Amino acid sequence: MSALRWGIADGWTMTRRNMAHVVRAPEEIVIYFSLPIMFVLVFGYVFGSGMAVPGGGNYREYLLPGVFVMTMLYGLGATATGVAVDVSRGVVDRFRAIDMARSALLVGRSGADLLRALLEMATLVVCGLLVGWQWRHGVGDALAAVALVLLLRLALTWVGIYLGLVVPNPDTVSVIVFPVAFPLTALSNVFVAPELMPHWLGTVSAWNPLSATVAASRELFGNPGTGGDSWVAQHPLLLSIAWPAVLIAIFAPLAVRRYQRLSR
Amino acid sequence: MTTQTPAVVAEDLRKRYGTTTALDGFDLTVPAGTVCGILGPNGAGKTTAVRVLATLLRFDGGRARVAGHDVARDPAAVRGAIGLTGQYAAVDDILSGRQNLVLFGRLHHLRPRAAKRRADELLERFGLVEAADKSAKDYSGGMRRRLDLAASLIRTPKVLFLDEPTTGLDPRSRNQLWDAVRELVGGGTTVLLTTQYLEEADQLADRISVVDHGRVVAEGTSDELKRKIGADRVEVVVRDAADLGEAARLVGRATAAPPETDPDVRKVSAPVADRVAALAEVMRTLQAARITVEDIGVRRPTLDEAFLQITGHRAVS
Numbered sequence A: 001m002s003a004l005r006w007g008i009a010d011g012w013t014m015t016r017r018n019m020a021h022v023v024r025a026p027e028e029i030v031i032y033f034s035l036p037i038m039f040v041l042v043f044g045y046v047f048g049s050g051m052a053v054p055g056g057g058n059y060r061e062y063l064l065p066g067v068f069v070m071t072m073l074y075g076l077g078a079t080a081t082g083v084a085v086d087v088s089r090g091v092v093d094r095f096r097a098i099d100m101a102r103s104a105l106l107v108g109r110s111g112a113d114l115l116r117a118l119l120e121m122a123t124l125v126v127c128g129l130l131v132g133w134q135w136r137h138g139v140g141d142a143l144a145a146v147a148l149v150l151l152l153r154l155a156l157t158w159v160g161i162y163l164g165l166v167v168p169n170p171d172t173v174s175v176i177v178f179p180v181a182f183p184l185t186a187l188s189n190v191f192v193a194p195e196l197m198p199h200w201l202g203t204v205s206a207w208n209p210l211s212a213t214v215a216a217s218r219e220l221f222g223n224p225g226t227g228g229d230s231w232v233a234q235h236p237l238l239l240s241i242a243w244p245a246v247l248i249a250i251f252a253p254l255a256v257r258r259y260q261r262l263s264r
Numbered sequence B: 001m002t003t004q005t006p007a008v009v010a011e012d013l014r015k016r017y018g019t020t021t022a023l024d025g026f027d028l029t030v031p032a033g034t035v036c037g038i039l040g041p042n043g044a045g046k047t048t049a050v051r052v053l054a055t056l057l058r059f060d061g062g063r064a065r066v067a068g069h070d071v072a073r074d075p076a077a078v079r080g081a082i083g084l085t086g087q088y089a090a091v092d093d094i095l096s097g098r099q100n101l102v103l104f105g106r107l108h109h110l111r112p113r114a115a116k117r118r119a120d121e122l123l124e125r126f127g128l129v130e131a132a133d134k135s136a137k138d139y140s141g142g143m144r145r146r147l148d149l150a151a152s153l154i155r156t157p158k159v160l161f162l163d164e165p166t167t168g169l170d171p172r173s174r175n176q177l178w179d180a181v182r183e184l185v186g187g188g189t190t191v192l193l194t195t196q197y198l199e200e201a202d203q204l205a206d207r208i209s210v211v212d213h214g215r216v217v218a219e220g221t222s223d224e225l226k227r228k229i230g231a232d233r234v235e236v237v238v239r240d241a242a243d244l245g246e247a248a249r250l251v252g253r254a255t256a257a258p259p260e261t262d263p264d265v266r267k268v269s270a271p272v273a274d275r276v277a278a279l280a281e282v283m284r285t286l287q288a289a290r291i292t293v294e295d296i297g298v299r300r301p302t303l304d305e306a307f308l309q310i311t312g313h314r315a316v317s
């Protein structure tokens, strides 16, 4: 019991350490927030004019939940870089030589990045409202949608932590993340509805974990482009909880194992 | 000191990195409350030994106990009893010195108030008050070292590991650090320090272990090690380089041991058993041969010579 308590306390201490980093290096966060804003503008206005929404509706309103999720996916790069930088620095030796919760470094990374994601979501919601996006159901549903997006981000922090522990050095992270993240968003319902894709591409897109969260949040926000005949399209809520749960169940233990193996 | 369990016991430790053998049957015993110096050249295995004992590195064979706890079986208990200042400063570069110490205090499970107070005490003690709110990456090498040492003293450790603590420090910072170590030892902490500086081992350590190729090749007090490589030496410097050969022959006869000559400084030296008798005899024969002597004396070997003798190569310093 007290092990769990210290696990949480130490994880929170490390979360605060990572937040203090952000405060001491604020220029990083400016670059970080400009990315989602750019996504909204570029995809909403430049490409948006030529895009169709199944069942009709405003494309930017269709797009925004997709941009929320895409921003969460790109956050994975920051998580992985953060962890890779941490373990490449000498300070990790001190963390490992103190009798503190072994999980704290990783939990603290996950916690801090989740807090950062919360700020990102706030920025994106404001941007969205400015370009004509809105939630059409109650505030409760809207908050539930945001919670689902953050749940996906939580799962992605563990993917990012694992990635950060396996890359040979911090610079490798962006080389891996971007080439994987871009096709992953293209092959989902973020920009284009799977129904409008060639058959097999549509199936892959519909099963993409990102699509589940996007579809579920579109439904909860009351944004257009939801529904469909397939089983996947019928159960976005279930999938938007199941996918992150599966990702966490796989990557959290992998990451912890990998971290413990630092003492080869 | 009573018959306490030793603070550090290592038996036959083995560690390989791929094909490199870093520890090859490393044995060590450090009595509680003493300072043990580990002396060895680059790549001897000093850092590996410290990292193994501080639970940061798994080892392939052997046994180790630190502060009474088994390193392999109960690493958490070992961590609770030790402090570590590694070869490279283990501090958070982005955070300030104070933030670092508060962070480590919290991770040592001090309450927020106590962590702040402890940070302030340590900043004061290590002369970091003025730089307390600067990012650690803007610290000089000496300041980082001191911050690193402060961080390993948040809770006064039973056993403190210092891996080349003064490498790269100016003499003043080095003396400050030595004082801090002496103070800790006065308070009952056991210190295990590695160093390439013979002087440091000579100054601080009660006992010295000389490490080479992953094992201890000699062990003892500084005096014992010096004695181990042989007796005192008589040294003669002649005025005229032409006399050197003759002087060497005479010294050799008087000391009954083959002398060494150093033409650059016109010096002849040879080990002797009885310092006073040998000195008198050498002086008498040289005078009889009318060789003008510029300097003559008997001296103990330096630790540097001891090191050279034991490992076959010189310590880098």
Ligand SMILES: Nc1ncnc2c1ncn2[C@@H]1O[C@H](COP(=O)(O)OP(=O)(O)OP(=O)(O)O)[C@@H](O)[C@H]1O
Binding pocket: B017, B020, B021, B022, B040, B041, B042, B043, B044, B045, B046, B047, B048, B049, B087, B196
């Ligand atoms: N991570 C590693 N991977 C591979 N080999 C290593 C690693 N760390 C150390 N070694 C090797 O193990 C041996 C012992 O290294 P160690 O760092 O313990 O020596 P040291 O006595 O601390 O040297 P120095 O005085 O240079 O700090 C060396 O041959 C070194 O090259």
Ligand SMILES: [Mg+2]
Binding pocket: B046, B047, B048, B087, B163
């Ligand atoms: Mg070393």
